[in-house]
Amino acid sequence: MSQDRPWFSSYPQGVPHTVDLEEFHSILSVLDNAIDHYRDRPAFSNFGKVLTYGEIDTLSRQFAAYLLGELQLKKGDRVSIMMPNCLQYPIAIFGVLRAGLTVVNVNPMYTPRELKHQLIDSGSCVLLVVDNFGITASEAIKDTQVRHVITTGLGDMVGFPKGPIINFVLKYIKKLVPDYSIRGAVRFKQALALGQRHALPDVDIELDDIAFLQYTGGTTGVAKGAMLTHRNLVANMQQAGEWLAANDLKLGHEIIITALPLYHIFALTANCLVFMKLGGLNYLISNPRDMPGFVKELKSIPFTAITGVNTLFNGLLNTPGFSEIDFSTLKMTLGGGMAVQRAVADKWKKVTGVTLVEAYGLTETSPAACINPMDLKEYNGAIGLPISSTDACLKDEDGNLVATGEVGELCIKGPQVMKGYWQRPEETAKVLDADGWLHTGDMAKMDERGFFYIVDRKKDMILVSGFNVYPNEIEDVIAGMDGILEVAAVGVPDERSGESVKVFVVRKDPNVTADQIKAYCRENLTGYKQPRHIEFRNELPKTNVGKILRKELRNEPMEPAATAH
Template sequence: MSQERPWFKSYPQGVPHEVDLEQYRSIVSVFDEAISKYRDRPAFRNFGKTLTYGEIDKLSRQFAAYLLGELKLKKGDRVAIMMPNCLQYPIAIFGVLRAGLTVVNVNPMYTPRELKHQLVDSGASVLLVVDNFGKTAQEALAGTQVRQVITTALGDLVGFPKGAIVNFVLKYVKKMVPDYDITGAVRFKDTLTLGQLHALPDVDIDSGDIAFLQYTGGTTGVAKGAMLTHRNLVANMQQAGVWVGTGLDYGNEVIITALPLYHIFALTANCLVFMKLGGLNHLITNPRDMPGFVKELKATRFTAITGVNTLFNGLLNTPGFDEVDFSNLKMTLGGGMAVQRAVAEKWKKVTGVTLVEAYGLTETSPAACINPMNLHDYNGAIGLPVPSTDACLKDDDGNIVPLGEVGELCIKGPQVMKGYWQRPEETAKVMDAEGWLHTGDMAKMDENGFFYIVDRKKDMILVSGFNVYPNEVEDVIAGLDGVLEVAAVGVPDDKSGEAVKVFIVKKDPSLTVEQIKAYCRDNLTGYKQPRYVEFRTELPKTNVGKILRKELREPAKAG
């Protein structure tokens, strides 16, 4: 078997080939264990307020009792949560899960149309929303199955007087809380009080029950809910836990959680894995405020941080970041999009810690491959398949490609989703008869079992019959001084079918098109060189900071 899995020989010492999938029945079992081990340890911090594991236990129990006792929700009912990182988030998540219900994570930046689609599609009975987005919720509710809206202000659990100040500033100074009116809405703090009137019954939670409906654009237009079961997430917590946990001090780690918890990466890697390790999640509510973010980093003794390439790049380009104390930092994990070499090398130079790239999808809960945590320098790979995970590369006919050749990366393992919620035909498009999930990412594997993404299947640019992978072009240009951000797409071309076009945000205002083209001539073969260069003040991104090539490609093609 090891012949088929060359990655095992590259596993770091102490990492097992398999994890024990029967150890825990549900996320709640892992949560209960963490509570008993770390009851008095800090669990979550936000706006200077810290909640211990014991406090999260008590408050999430009250919320669960409210959902079952007051609202009379039935096992498997869906509860939508729409807020940025704040103390209410973990309480709500663990409360919903303890009640045997399903969490529907909602991006708070959604428009009313997008929110309505997700509420209708998931059939959510309850919506928990932070006041900043109450107006969006008000406009989206008609025609949904939501029968109870719960509202909260960002500072509500921060305590007096700080919480009141936070709420006042957001509403009246920064004007970030538009007025809204939702009939019958209940305040989150009141649900906790009401929950105290009810005992939390013993809820039988099975490993096959759906814990999260995690919506993803996937490879086609409309957002679909990936059904992630308790087994999927427990498996991934164990897989990632044994991988990153080798050099960590259980009960004493502090992880910076700047990516939103409604995103699968932070949800699993930060909230769940570090809960299992007894760590403290330091929640950053608005990482886009980079100067404010750096100020928080300066005031925190943190040992780990996760992020996407754009987040790390943003920090590196924020004044004062190089003055942060990195002496306790042990782990930097990058995922969600390709990490660029220029960013990884600068990160190592400034922090002294290697930026370790990982790879995953919403559909894999998310971790599928991670680089060894003892990696000395950035290696351009997405890493090795994590324990109990199989990976292979297939061609368009479903045949496994020879070593060193490019094929579509396919993943099999206990962390792979049950399927898309109420969309069997969409599920069939990505899951084959043998249980392989087709990721839509083109990759190659080396003889040591390391996988390298060459690009998204659909992002590939075809120039005169040659495949050009945007990641490679972007990686090269990102290495040029004067470039802040770059995205490459294919545009129609009479001669070559497609040509490469790059969109660049300048760091140095004097940067010219000619300098970029000259640099590319030195670093890229002819057909990979951009024919067109367009400067922009910013690039379109998802709320997590992933650059949206699609939004650049469509108008470029039309033009």
């Protein structure tokens, strides 16, 4: 890579070329620094209940003491957390990290099959799950290493009388909490109370200790745990923090809307961790899919920042009442997780008066790798500039650098790049080369000012509302259904979610219907992975060695008549 790094000349004023990677020795030292400075400031809010930095400190210490003193966990043990955004989440993750343990974030929408794979693969010995998904947990934990289950209701930390009312409505009115039974399970609040009986020992936490096992799909269809160390996350907090600080953020006073789930790396780092470092208030939205409710909530919050994916912004813009919100306090809108569409960005600027700034990252980069200048006047179609202490280059198929303006595979190097995939050295070697470059699988080009633009994806990955969907997993599930001969899954454009899954199926039993396939997928795949389009074929295009040519299928025009919706 040329050493001039043209992006430096495009950096916003005040953003350094490198960050001080020695300032903090763990995520906890960043947290403790925030607690020292902002102890009485609000840290997290949900359903109207606010927890201060001091309260997060106390409660996370109680949870850590429970894990170490009561459950006798040892440094490095894995704790799986399966919850939507709620006050229990920051208490739990900071408690797990205080105890020198590793957080395994779990998508609460997983089916029992998907959850079981992640529990077994991570070797988690503890599972914390919200009641809404207790039935999934009860089916999945058998034959895993999970020895302890902690359960909680969504309203449990909200206080009286609102908390019990929330739990009652969810279970008996909205019917969102099926009955379940897990032998020996402990309630979250009981765990906190038990933690008070134990002194929290000093735990030696080092920068290279694994803080999070953050699962991401693989081209093989098997979800892999990206090992994100304290160093990775601290570096990304420093990098993103410097970038955002150039946007006139006021330490201790910012309010960020956290609608993306904290189990997703984008919200985990950009919202929870970065704004914790800045002493901000994370306003947790538990159910952003309820757009009218979400908009109603936004009307009462003087928020200064919001992050999201294209589909979230598009949904808000198309919800009655959104344009009537007072946006006078809004300073920053950051989009990532999937491509931001120009039409959405233009409409966002028109309605809110604030530019929708696009960023780029991966689970494997903790996640931020490139961010556009926060003072961008208009949406520019780029994923931005490599952030402080980050190198980027574009390579061709032979590993040679490509010229400015030419397309190559985007490769990233920096302190935020993962340690590797958990217990998968072969998979790690496929993406991390000997020189430390992470090969992203995304095809991009760079202009003379150092701005990068994504052109296409090298992988067959499908991106649904910011979530990675890998064709092999879909194909493996459907191929396991009676009456199916062959199946190929591809992504097709979708106005609502960016892309959606389409499957081409060759039947062994001609009586198999699209509805039967969809029902089977509902049992085995979480919502965003389920095919929205099913097309039956007599045969699938293949190479001379029999490999199905997904690319040919993906490039075919959509034929509504042949598509089952």
